Structures are given as structure tokens and as C-alpha cells.
Amino acid sequence: MVIAVDIVLALLSTWVAFTLRLDELHVPIDAQWWVYGLAPLLAIPIFVKFGLYRAIFRYTGQAALKATGQAVVVFGIAFMAVLLWREWPGVPRSLGMLQPLVFLLMVGASRAVARFWLAGLGGVRRQAKGRLLIYGAGTAGVQTASAMSMSRQFLLLGFVDDDAAKVGRSINGIPVFSPREVPDLVATLGVTDILLALPSSSRERRTRIIAALRSVPVHIRTLPGLADLATGRVTVQDFKELDIEDLLGRDPVPPHTDLLARNLTGKVVLVTGAGGSIGSELCRQILAERPRHLLLLDHNEFGLYSIHQELRGLCVAGGYGVELIPLLGSVANPQRLQEVCETYRPATVYHAAAYKHVPLVESNPAEGIVNNVFGTLNIARAAMASGVGQFILVSTDKAVRPTNVMGASKRMAELVLQALAGQGQNKQTCFGMVRFGNVLGSSGSVVPLFRSQLASGGPLTVTHPGVTRYFMTIPEAAQLVLQAGAMATGGDVFVLDMGEPVKIMDLAHRMVELSGLTVRNEAHPGGDIEISITGLRPGEKLYEELLIGDNPSPTAHPRIMKAHEDYLSWPELEVHLGTLRRASESGDVDAIKAVLRTCVHGYLPQAPGDA
Numbered sequence: 001m002v003i004a005v006d007i008v009l010a011l012l013s014t015w016v017a018f019t020l021r022l023d024e025l026h027v028p029i030d031a032q033w034w035v036y037g038l039a040p041l042l043a044i045p046i047f048v049k050f051g052l053y054r055a056i057f058r059y060t061g062q063a064a065l066k067a068t069g070q071a072v073v074v075f076g077i078a079f080m081a082v083l084l085w086r087e088w089p090g091v092p093r094s095l096g097m098l099q100p101l102v103f104l105l106m107v108g109a110s111r112a113v114a115r116f117w118l119a120g121l122g123g124v125r126r127q128a129k130g131r132l133l134i135y136g137a138g139t140a141g142v143q144t145a146s147a148m149s150m151s152r153q154f155l156l157l158g159f160v161d162d163d164a165a166k167v168g169r170s171i172n173g174i175p176v177f178s179p180r181e182v183p184d185l186v187a188t189l190g191v192t193d194i195l196l197a198l199p200s201s202s203r204e205r206r207t208r209i210i211a212a213l214r215s216v217p218v219h220i221r222t223l224p225g226l227a228d229l230a231t232g233r234v235t236v237q238d239f240k241e242l243d244i245e246d247l248l249g250r251d252p253v254p255p256h257t258d259l260l261a262r263n264l265t266g267k268v269v270l271v272t273g274a275g276g277s278i279g280s281e282l283c284r285q286i287l288a289e290r291p292r293h294l295l296l297l298d299h300n301e302f303g304l305y306s307i308h309q310e311l312r313g314l315c316v317a318g319g320y321g322v323e324l325i326p327l328l329g330s331v332a333n334p335q336r337l338q339e340v341c342e343t344y345r346p347a348t349v350y351h352a353a354a355y356k357h358v359p360l361v362e363s364n365p366a367e368g369i370v371n372n373v374f375g376t377l378n379i380a381r382a383a384m385a386s387g388v389g390q391f392i393l394v395s396t397d398k399a400v401r402p403t404n405v406m407g408a409s410k411r412m413a414e415l416v417l418q419a420l421a422g423q424g425q426n427k428q429t430c431f432g433m434v435r436f437g438n439v440l441g442s443s444g445s446v447v448p449l450f451r452s453q454l455a456s457g458g459p460l461t462v463t464h465p466g467v468t469r470y471f472m473t474i475p476e477a478a479q480l481v482l483q484a485g486a487m488a489t490g491g492d493v494f495v496l497d498m499g500e501p502v503k504i505m506d507l508a509h510r511m512v513e514l515s516g517l518t519v520r521n522e523a524h525p526g527g528d529i530e531i532s533i534t535g536l537r538p539g540e541k542l543y544e545e546l547l548i549g550d551n552p553s554p555t556a557h558p559r560i561m562k563a564h565e566d567y568l569s570w571p572e573l574e575v576h577l578g579t580l581r582r583a584s585e586s587g588d589v590d591a592i593k594a595v596l597r598t599c600v601h602g603y604l605p606q607a608p609g610d611a
Helices: 002-020 032-049 062-086 096-118 121-127 140-147 178-190 203-213 226-230 244-248 257-261 277-288 301-318 334-344 358-363 363-384 406-421 448-455 476-486 504-514 570-585 589-599
Strands: 128-133 154-160 174-177 193-196 220-222 268-272 293-298 323-328 349-350 389-394 431-437 438-440 460-462 469-475 492-496 530-535 559-562
Touching: 002 032, 002 096, 002 438, 032 062, 062 226, 128 140, 128 178, 140 154, 154 178, 174 178, 178 203, 220 504, 244 323, 257 476, 268 277, 268 334, 277 293, 277 301, 277 349, 277 476, 293 334, 301 323, 334 363, 349 476, 358 363, 358 406, 363 389, 363 406, 363 570, 363 589, 389 406, 389 476, 406 570, 406 589, 431 460, 431 476, 448 460, 448 504, 460 504, 469 476, 469 570, 476 492, 476 559, 504 530, 570 589
Parallel strands: 128 154, 128 193, 154 174, 193 220, 268 293, 268 349, 293 323, 349 389, 389 431, 431 492, 438 469, 460 530
Antiparallel strands: 492 559
């Protein structure tokens, strides 16, 4: 079809050239017919040679137009050469220059029309589901606009940029506006979405921009990172919801690379709970430090399979050469743990296996104790028996003056390791604990919950208007565990200076507003999304703390502190552990809580109805 069109255009451009040259509507006679036959006879083979018929016309761009121009130039040279050689009567030589120029215009126009028609650009205004501004008129924004031109999902209304040199100008016909104009643009143009095309901007700048846009009723999303841009995967489907760091408005804690590598490079490393949120991120970051062997222990078959497959892919992509060993097993099975430690002799253990959901553990206290307390004791004893050098427990801020079994069980796990570290006979294994706040993006965390509730039309559920939490991302938490573990000297409890806590109610409002929606309440009954107060869950606190005692000590990392926590000696704790084990085996909840009250400072279980 395209060849047929080009044959017609070659003939038509020849007629136009004759008409312009002779200054009258041309009717070919005699030798002039040879010129009409010459044009397509030369053009089609040249176009085939230049690959013009291999192009996908809906994606025609500068490269295709360049190839078309080069092909027509070669055609023009050949066409002129034939006219000079034959000197047909009635055929002016100037036709050799005029006809290729007309032919170039016609062929270029035909490609542009084909692109416009095939890409359906003429129907975008009618069919677009959203009206978009791109914040950022740099390379990423322009590439995104180009990729979006193939999609009917959004109608691009303009760019927004704080560079005064760009404001008031246009990019490919799309105007560039100032950030100050955004509220008026939203009102007058009906903007529904704003895309942040700022993949290399600082966190401070992104936070400032997002804060300025919160009052505008539009859905704010962001582009993937620079790696995705470089691989050309920028499409409408690649747009993401705002990062967790954007929602929190705080900078992540930067890692110290020397601390990350200290207990990992060239060593055998074991991660328990490797298929979980924290455990899997620990594995990813440990892999980058190139241990000799990485042992992945988990009782969840699918979780273990998933992280093993992912790490295998990372090994190939990064050329790490690390031997990955997936191990099915539970920390509640001491024989399996002893077998693993004796067989592989790990130098470093990161113990992330735990039951962590407060309401579930509150409803199943015996299982929480078996897994969190005695699972920690089992893996600690196996580590000591096999000569593990560093043993790091992943703990939680809920271990501080807990009101729930989960927090109390994690504090008991800390007490176990502190008591073992204080034993005179423990010379080889250095125990350390890392305590941090809520991990966003993990299973059951608040941001994914709010996102799913927004997608279903609400309401967003908040347990209490005053609930506040410390937050960090999964990569942040994993980096903290690795770095703090490298600083452990025996029985240390490390905590992170996490800045100011975040009110969950404020986070809910922020997510609603950044989705382009409004909160429905008594003051605004016509809003889009309701925020429902459900009441504190069993064992839940309004405020979390990171320290039991006071005056934490600084460490080599400016954002990591060492707590000074009292603990029981091993002989004294061993008696309580025996009572706790018997209570767990018999399912005696009252006896379990009695032991926790005795051993865990500040443990005050809520009575029914306190929530």
C-alpha cells in the first residue's frame, strides 16, 4: 500500500513540477511520458534500499524523516543525472531540481499524515481519560511527553517548570507554565493529574513541590527512576504513586558503606525469615556486598522460592558470583537450626524471623512466644555452638514499655540475647539488637492499606485520631540492621534517630489530597473519601518509644544510637523461660502474661475494653 502511494506521489510530484515550470496545467506529450515513468522507477528501489518500507509509521520520528530525506536526495541526484544524460525534447533541465523538492514535501507529508492517523492522535481530545500537566520540562519530561503521544489515556495540556528561561515558551507545541500558575490551570483547564518528571531532583526539592501541590485537587504521581528512563521503559503504565519518602516528607538515613561491608564481604551469611519484608531486603543488600555464601532460611515455601529466584536474577545481572542456598525450616525447630549452622558454619547471622502483627499475636499469644522468644533462643544457641561471630536480632520500638504480647515477646527476645552475651562462657558470638519503628511497604503496613482503601473508594481506617508512629522504609531498616550489626560489641541495643513521629491521621489526609480527592467530613459533607475512626486494636498504643532508659550513647553513625537497657542475668532469666515455655505449651495465656509482666519492664497489657 505504501509503495502504491509513493508511486502515485512520484507521478503527482512530476506533474506539479511540470506545471510550475511551464506555468500552465500540464498535459504530458511525447518524450515527457518518459519522465513520468522515470520518477517511480528510480524512487521505489532507492526507497527500498534506505529501508523506508520497514518503518512502523505510527512511531515515525526524526530518524525516519532523516532516512526519507536522504533517500529523496539520492533520488534527486539520479533523476537529474538521467535528465542531463538523455536531454529529452520538451523536458527542461530545471525539472531535475524542482521535481525532487516537490517529491520530498509530498513523501514527508504522507508519513506525517500516516503517523497522525495510525496513532489516533486526532481522537485524543475526545477519548482521553485524564488531563495532564507534567512537572519538569527537562529531558525526562520531554521523553515522557513523547511516549505519551502514543497513548489515549491522557491529554497533555502543558509542562510546569520553575526555570524562568523555559516559562512562557513551548516544547513541541506544548506550553511551559510557571508553578504559580498551577492552581489557575487546574481550575480553567480541568487538569486531573500532575506527573512529577523529576527523577534526579533532590528529596528536599520534591518535598517542597509536593507540599505546594497538596492544596490543588489533582492526582499526583511520579516517574520511575533514571534506570527505567535509560532503558526506555517510560510509558503511561510506568507512572507510579508517590514514593513513601514523598508521603513522609523526610530524608532516608544515608548508609556508611564501610559498615555495610564489614561483616559480609567474602563470608558465609545466614538470614532467618529471608522471605519476609525485612529479611528479603536484607538479602538484597547483603548480596551487593558479595558474601561467599548467602543462606536463606524461611518456613514459608513460596516466600523462600520468590526471594531465591529474585536473588538469582540479581546475581546474574550484577555478576556477583555468590552461592545462594535456600533452606526450608522454622526457628521453632532447634534440631533443624543446629543442622544448618553445623553444616554451613555461618560467620554472621541476621535473625529477622518473627511474628510481628500486633492484633494477630495478641489473639495467638502462645504461638507468638514460641516463635519470637524461643525461636530466638534456638537460633542463638545454634549460633553459639557453631562459632558464629556476629548475631544480630531485628527488633522493634514496640518492645519498649509494651502494651501487647508481640512487643513484650520481642523485648523477651532482646533479654535472651543480652543474658547470653553477659555469660562468661560466651566468648565467640557477639550478640546485637537493632530496634526501629514501623516499616512502610511491608505486609500489613499502613501505606499499602490506605492505597487499597483509596482504590476501592474508601473509607480510610484510622484507629485513633491521635495515633503517631515513627516510620522508615524497608531499605532504610535493612541498612540500619547491617550497619549497627557491624558496630556491635556484645549485648548492644541500637536505635535509630528517626526524627519526628508522624500522625497517622495527617498521613491519611495527605494521601487523599495527593490522589486528587477531598476528605469527606462534617465540615465538607460533599468530599470524596471518608476517614473512619475504628478504635484502638487490642494491644495498640497511641505513641511508640524507642528507648526504655535515658541518655543513649552516640556511635560511629550519626543517626544510630546505642541504648543502655537493664537486663536479667542468665540464671535468673532461665527460670522464667522455663515457666514461659510450660505456659506456652499448655496455652495458658494468664501465665504467659504473668511471666512477661515479671520480666519485661513497663509491660502493661490492656484489659478488655481499654481500646
